[in-house]
Amino acid sequence: MKKQILLLAFFTVMLSRMAAAQTVNKLPDWAFGGFVRPAGLNPVISPDSTSTFFCPMNQKQVDWESNDTFNPAATIKDGKVVVLYRAEDKAGKAIGKRTSRLGYAESEDGFHFKRRKEPVLYPADDSQKSNEWPGGCEDPRLAVTEDGLYVIIYTQWNQDKARLGVATSRDLVHWEKTGPAFKKAYNGKFNQIWTKSGSMVTKLVNGKQVLARINGKYWLYFGENHVNVATSTDLTNWEPVVDAKGELINLISPRKGFFDSNLTECGPPAILTDKGIVLMYNGKNDKGEDGDKRFTPNSYCAGQVLFDKNDPTKLLARMDVPFFRPMESFEKSGQYAAGTVFIEGMVYFKEKWLLYYGCADSRVGVAVFDPRKKTPGDPLP
Template sequence: MMEYILLEENPVLYPSKDEFAKFDNPGGCEDPRIVERADGTYVVAYTAWNRDVARLCIATSKDLIHWKKHGPAFAKAHSGKFLNIWSKSGSIITKMVNGKIVAAKIKGKYWMYWGEKGVNIATSDDLINWNPLVEENGELKYVMNIRAGKFDSDLTEPGPPALLTSKGILLLYNGKNAKEETRDQHLPAETYLGGQVLFDANDPTKIINRLDECFIKPDLPHEMRGQYKAGTTFIEGLVYFKKKWFLYYGTADSMVGVAVKNSL
């Protein structure tokens, strides 16, 4: 049985008539991933969608209700080179501290996985201004790509904030099965499913292990019927509460579901 709890009648982060209106109007402020800073400040990476270019943006809050927008995450990096690129889904690396998930520093910097067709990576000193890593030719660095014949044959998109564990950095991500022959033939075409990849704790760009199979997929009625007919379990939020992990995900672009596990 599904339960519905109304917490707020009005949205807390939304397009408004401010200095950033050109980025998130008229489309919206979408796909939020929230982390907590060591000082208690909350930082959200969200997609500003003006129906032209999707841009990864940052906002901060002290109470999760009143948010201050800081604009596009990559506005200042590389002389603004990546300000107007298509960017989405910021998964900031976190760690457990006294039973609470907080943003983690590795080699003196914060790190964030992001991207859609492949996974890119960026670093920051303040969790607000981000610097995408690039190759020697100046093009964006990819730390993970799609795989032919797998559930993530069309798309790999970061899910909840990544978590630094004793075995490495765990990134839960969203895969999309391709429509073409390159897809996983055992799964419906264009379905969104959840995957897992483990990166090196000392080198967030290096993959240690990656699951060949999805760990969550649409199989319940509300996950396969809605605005997105192909079926969706699109993972975005991960919460640790009373010694259990709660994974929140979108179902067919119409509802929000939750899956519960005792350990990761």
């Protein structure tokens, strides 16, 4: 009897270890991660009802970040991490029906932030009124040139059509809006369609992440449903890459039965590495039969793809499971209850990668990847 008990205990332990092993999310050697959420620190940015500013659109004081703070861009300036995050006031009744403005937060350690009381990019009485009133400025991605020019790609939302907009700055506070990214290309053809989520290609130079040129051009992955790509010589005017019929080339698209079965939406600035260009993206799981049953319907998880370093249109590899997914309570509760870890900002800081993301469209979180300690991604359910 004792032997039988010992054998049963042995097999129980082995089965539990086998089950645990099946949940380990080993990442490919070209991918970034795993990203670890620092204990007790998240979320790092939350709504603040005490911040007010005079809104030129509404002609009154508004509590511009009282309802939600989420979907952040990130960069480094003067040795500090700067996060530009999307903020919404309490006007409006649903996602997409409020006004969005971009707030400014800076940190000496990447985890504890000091915030400006007024937004730095917002719908103003300027040349972009028709593109930004009343919806505002949403979902930024941010990068910098080697000579210190900051370039932000963000969504201009007039509550009719979403367009990728461009603005530049030397100090991250005062911005010059140059308008829609595709306004000139192909006689404005792609300025008339819905465009979102622009991820410029960057690289590390002496420990500093800067915008990269490939074949003499800057490159921009973009898209919400599919991932498309565009090029530029001046970082202001972008020209989408098209096929022989003049249509956008879809580099990746949603896949039935996978975590990205509904949307494949570009994440933080892509990174040129010795193995290729790594693009992180946000995958939305379909709520119907096309979805991956392991993940919550309509939830957003994060994936990675690899493109050729000499040909940014050539796909080399794609992860079949997310490396980052909603796991914490604050990632699954908020104005997006299905759960989302919406990745948009990533910086190289003190020899580690800090990933900033929107938590359920309500708060900002951070996770850390130490390249010297390759670890698994978020465990699979």
